[in-house]
Amino acid sequence: MKFIAILAAFMLLSGCSGNWGWYVVDPTTTKGMINLKFMLSGMYYTILLSVTAISISVVVGLLVALPGLSQKVGWRRFNRAYVEVVRAVPVLVLILWVYYGLPALSGITLSVFWAGVFALALSDSAFQAEIFRGGIQSIAKGQYEAAQSVSLNYRDTMRFVILPQAIRRILPALGNQLVYMLKMSSLVSVIGMQELTRKANELSVSEYRPLEIYTVLVLEYLVLILVVSAFVRRLERRMQAAEA
C-alpha cells in the first residue's frame, strides 16, 4: 500500500512537468470523476469473469488430474494429452477461436461473457490439473493404506482423506492461479468484454490521453490483485490455524 502511495505521489509530481495530463482522471473535476467511474465500472466484469472461470477450471482441473493418477495407462494418456494440448494454445488465440471459430464450426454461438469464461477456464484447467496432480501425489502412501484398512472406497478416500489434505497444500498455488486469471481476463477485451482493459481502451480512444488512462489501469489491477493476495494469505493462515 505504501508502494502505491509513493507511485501515485511520483506521478502527481511528474505531472507538474507538463508532459502529463492528469485532468482526464482528476477526481476533483466533474469530467475526471465521470471518466474514473467509467474505468472503475469495468471491475465488475473483470472479477465476475475471473471468478466464474476459475470456479469452472478448478473442477475441470481436478477431473482431469484424477485420471493422471490412475494405474491404467489409457487414463494417464488422456490426462497427458489434455494437459499438453490445452497448455500449448495461447490464451488470446483460444479466446478468438472460441468466439469467432466455434460458431462457424459447431453452430454454437456464445455470448462475449461465456466465450471468455469458456476460453479462460479451458486454458487454466490444464494448469489446475497439474497443480492438483502434484498436490495429490505429495500425500504419503500411508494415508491411502490407512483409508483402505478401514475399508473406505476410492471416492470416500479421495473426498475425506486425500483431497482435504491436498487442497491445503496447493492453496498457495491456487491463489497464484487466481491472480493469473485476473490478469488474463484483460485479454477478453479483444472480443468486446466490458471489463477494466476494454473500458480503458475506449476512454483512451475518446480522450487521447493513453499514458494517464493506462497508468490508472495499471493501478486498478495492482490494487485488485494486492487485495486478492492478502485475502488468499489470510485463508491459508486460517486453514493452518484450524489444525494447530
Add this chain to the structure above:
Amino acid sequence: MNDQSAPVITMRDVSKYFGDFQALKSVNLDVALGERVVVCGPSGSGKSTLIRCINRLEAHESGEIVVEDTVLTDDPASLDKIRGVVGMVFQQFNLFPHLTVLENLTLGPKRVLGLTEAEANARAMKYLERVRIPDQAEKFPRQLSGGQQQRVAIARSLCMESRILLFDEPTSALDPEMIAEVLEVMTELASSGMTMIVVTHEMGFARKVADTMVFMDKGEIVEVGPPEQVFTAPKSERFATFLNQILNH
C-alpha cells in the same frame, strides 16, 4: 460357523515378488480364531510383506490366502469382505492429520458401516476409553505424543469391529518411554480374545502374549512354535543367531 480349531486365516504357498526380488517364498501359515501370532525376523525378511498381503496392501503373485472362508482375489467383493474383518495398525500410525481424533475414529464407521453420527461417536468414545485417552478426542493427531497416536490408531481399527488385527511393527517408531503404554494396550486386547498377528522385535511382549512365534528369514518361515519352545530350544541355526543378536544387544 467357525469352531475354535478351524483356521480364520490360511496362507498356502504364498509368493510375492518386488521386481526380481522374491519377498515371500511359498509361505504357509494357519491362524486360528483368537490365536496371537508374533512374527519376528531380520529386516528385509518379508515379515511386513506377509501381513500386508493378508489385507491386500500388497497383492501376492501365487498361492492362496483365505480369510474366514473368503478367498482373497482382486474381486472387489472379496476385498471388501476381508478388509471388513481385518484391521491394521501401522508403524507410522498413519492417522489422518486433518481430522480430530474423534473424526479419525468415526470416519470408517459412518461411511462404511453406515452408523449415525451419534452411534459412531458413542462407539469411538468407548474404544478411546479402552485405550485410555478419552480426554484427547477433540485434539488433532499432531498434538499427541507418538504413543498416544498409536493408541488412537489401535482404537480406529477397533471402531471397525474387526475380528482380526494386524500390527506392522507398532512400536518401532516410538520413543522408548512410550513403547510400554502401547504394548500394555495390545496385551489387554490379546487377553480379550482378539485374533492378532503382530510383527515386532519386542521379545518380552512375544514371550508374554504369543500363542505362536513365527521366525522369518529371506522370505521364508524358518521356525514356528509356541514361544516357550522356540525361545528355549530353537531348532534352526538362523533363529538361534537372531535371538542371540537381539537379546544381547
